[in-house]
Amino acid sequence: MTTTTDEWPLWEVFIRGQHGMSHRHVGSLHAADAEHAIKNARDVYTRRNEGTSIWVVEASAITASSPSEKGPLFEPAQDKVYRHPTFYDLPDDAGNM
Amino acid sequence: MSQVDSHLIEFLLRQGDNPLILGHRTSEWCGHAPALEEDIALANTALDLIGQTQLWLSYAAEVEGGGRSNNDLAFLRDVYDFRNVLMVEVPNEDFARTMVRQFLFDAFQVPWLTTLQASSDQRVSDIAIKSLKEALYHLERSSDTVIALGDGTELSNDRMQTALNYLWPYSGEFFGEDDTDKAMEKRDIAPLPVSIRETWNSTVSSTLDTANLIAPSDPFAHSGGRTGVRHTEHLGHLLATMQTLQRSHPGAQW
Secondary structure (H helix, E strand, O other): OOOOOOOOOEEEEEEEEOOOOOOEEEEEEEOOOHHHHHHHHHHHHOOOOOEEEEEEEEHHHOOOOOHHHHHHHHHHHOOOHHHOHHHOOOOHHHOOO | OOOOOHHHHHHHHHHHHHHHHHHHHHHOOOOOOOOHHHHHHHHHHHHHHHHHHHHHHHHHHHHHOOOOOHHHHHHOOOHHHOOOOHHHHOOOOOHHHHHHHHHHHHHHHHHHHHHHOOOOOHHHHHHHHHHHHHHHHHHHHHHHHHHHHHOOOHHHHHHHHHHHHHHHHHHHHHHOOOHHHHHHHHOOOOOOHHHHHHHHHHHHHHHHHHOOOOOOOOOOOOOOOOOOOOOOOHHHHHHHHHOHHHHHOOOOOO
16 A cells, blocks of 8 residues: 555647647646646547657656746857858758747 | 347447447536646547447347337436446546546457457457447557556556556456357357456556555456446436536437
């Protein structure tokens, strides 16, 4: 017998859609373990035929950037427009970039 | 004058009324389940079951050929016209009983629908193929829950065991046998229910073992639901709620 906790842990859910090339974050839910989280994700997030694959990860396993570091992290990129590939003509054969 | 195929109608009503009544019972949880995720999962299960009902009762109405629709069969029949097993009409009581019942039912439905896929009746086979996918997921979910709560805390184990003790005498009715069953077997439309009893037993006993739950040994079995002769007092109350709209506003649509 395991000990009782008040609340199931939080899981983040990622779904790969019908036409999607990658899994996208769709939301979060509570579940007792990973298997349970997959089933709950199936019932909560794929009811309207949205998915072909589900990933779940315990929310506590995610390391997030700190909002207070927003300046040093992101602002240096703001004035570097040359990093966008908009100055080049892409040949059609290149396909999805 | 054409002969009405009363055995086939009776069989189809039994197929359709089980998911109808269980689906309605399950839908009673909507907005009340112990967790949001379980609430949605139960609502999905209820909708799957009602969807299966539509297919079975549509076919029953066609075979009957009297101009009634699946909605007429669901909403305008009275207690003694229903052919569901008694287990699905007993009150939910709590989450434990709801999930143990779902599990005992799913453990029957999966092998049952599996054999119906080979029915000599094409419509029966088509409905079974479609319903089986849903039943397989239901069984996976309900058996996981039975194990999680049975093998959980002392309190959850206790509530699951209480639920099992209450429901167990209702499980024997799954395997009832009468002239309708014999006629279906003779025409290769469906096997005798007793033919899947071994499979049901082994699914149930292995899951209950893992869940630290003990199946009662008393072989007594309630019956009277699938023949319609003796429903519990609960079915009338259920129908009063389920049918109130069509009873008060006949033919209402939206």
